[in-house]
Amino acid sequence: LAKTTQPISMDSYEGQEVNITCSHNNIATNDYITWYQQFPSQGPRFIIQGYKTKVTNEVASLFIPADRKSSTLSLPRVSLSDTAVYYCLVYNQGGKLIFGQGTELSVKP
Amino acid sequence: EAGVVQSPRYKIIEKKQPVAFWCNPISGHNTLYWYRQNLGQGPELLIRYENEEAVDDSQLPKDRFSAERLKGVDSTLKIQPAELGDSAVYLCASSLDPAGDDEQFFGPGTRLTVL
Numbered sequence: 001l002a003k004t005t006q007p008i009s010m011d012s013y014e015g016q017e018v019n020i021t022c023s024h025n026n027i028a029t030n031d032y033i034t035w036y037q038q039f040p041s042q043g044p045r046f047i048i049q050g051y052k053t054k055v056t057n058e059v060a061s062l063f064i065p066a067d068r069k070s071s072t073l074s075l076p077r078v079s080l081s082d083t084a085v086y087y088c089l090v091y092n093q094g095g096k097l098i099f100g101q102g103t104e105l106s107v108k109p
Numbered sequence: 110e111a112g113v114v115q116s117p118r119y120k121i122i123e124k125k126q127p128v129a130f131w132c133n134p135i136s137g138h139n140t141l142y143w144y145r146q147n148l149g150q151g152p153e154l155l156i157r158y159e160n161e162e163a164v165d166d167s168q169l170p171k172d173r174f175s176a177e178r179l180k181g182v183d184s185t186l187k188i189q190p191a192e193l194g195d196s197a198v199y200l201c202a203s204s205l206d207p208a209g210d211d212e213q214f215f216g217p218g219t220r221l222t223v224l
Contacts, residue, residue: 032210043113043200043215044152087151091210096167099144099151 004088004100011106018075020103022088025069031091033064033071038085038102047086048073075105083107111135113216115201121222127189130219134182134203141178142213143186144200152200158184188221196223 005023012018024033032051036044048055050062050071061074075082085102092098114133122128134141140159144152155174157165160181169176173192178184188195198218204211 034210034212036213041217043202043218044213045215046212049210049212095165097154097157097165099153102149102151 004090004098006086006088006100006103008101009104009106011108012078013108014079015077018078018082018105018107020073020075020086020105021070022073022100023070024088024090024092024098024100026092026094027068028091028093028095033062033068034089035060035062035071035073036087036089036099038087044087078105078107080107080109113201113203113214115199115216115219117219118217119220119222121224122191123224124193125190127187128191128221129185129187130199130201130221132184132186132201132216134184134201135205135214138203138205138214139181140204140206140211141184142200142202142204143176143184144202146198146200146218148197155186191221191223193223196221 032049034049035047037047038044048057048060048062050064052064055062063072083106085104087102088100116131142157143155146152155169156176158178161178174188176186198220200218202213202215204213
């Protein structure tokens with residue numbers, strides 16, 4: 001069963017840019033890549049979604065190379081409130097919906 | 110607008126007992142998902158409904174787990190009998206569009222502890 005791979009944890013300081021990469025070698029051809037944020041004792045919350053190249057919204061950017069085997073979530077100028085776990089979500093070529101194991105981001109003052 | 114509602118929020122049972130979780134999705138959302146999330150891991154899809162039809166239940170342990178969404182609105186996930194390894198957070202999510210890529214809205218989850 002194909003899986004996605006993310007760094008387990010990352011540390012950053014307030015005001016810095018944070019980039020979290022997810023590897024998804026077996027991604028389905030026609031499906032999007034989605035990123036979610038999760039705080040303790042809450043369900044995940046949608047951040048951003050893209051198919052290829054670059055997508056930007058008010059909270060993040062998503063970079064997807066041409067082969068789509070990875071994606072990078074970019075959080076500009078993080079604050080303490082961005083401390084959370086970040087997950088990528090894709091469909092694999094078998095049609096299965098796969099969450100990554102999550103990256104625990106810790107933002108320090 | 111109300112979000113996805115789940116109940117109970119917490120449940121503690123002894124092994125071999127049955128347990129049920131309830132989910133009410135956002136009004137108008139046709140697609141409903143049940144996930145299991147173990148500590149320190151990402152959510153794992155158990156079953157996905159489009160309206161009242163289960164379109165993906167390949168990862169649902171059917172020997173002890175069952176789910177239903179009779180009228181295409183709210184849903185119940187049941188475990189009978191529960192095992193120690195079933196301790197986890199059970200998340201329900203819903204989305205508007207049947208397409209699998211649509212943004213999912215998650216409930217707060219039910220934390221199950223099996224003793």
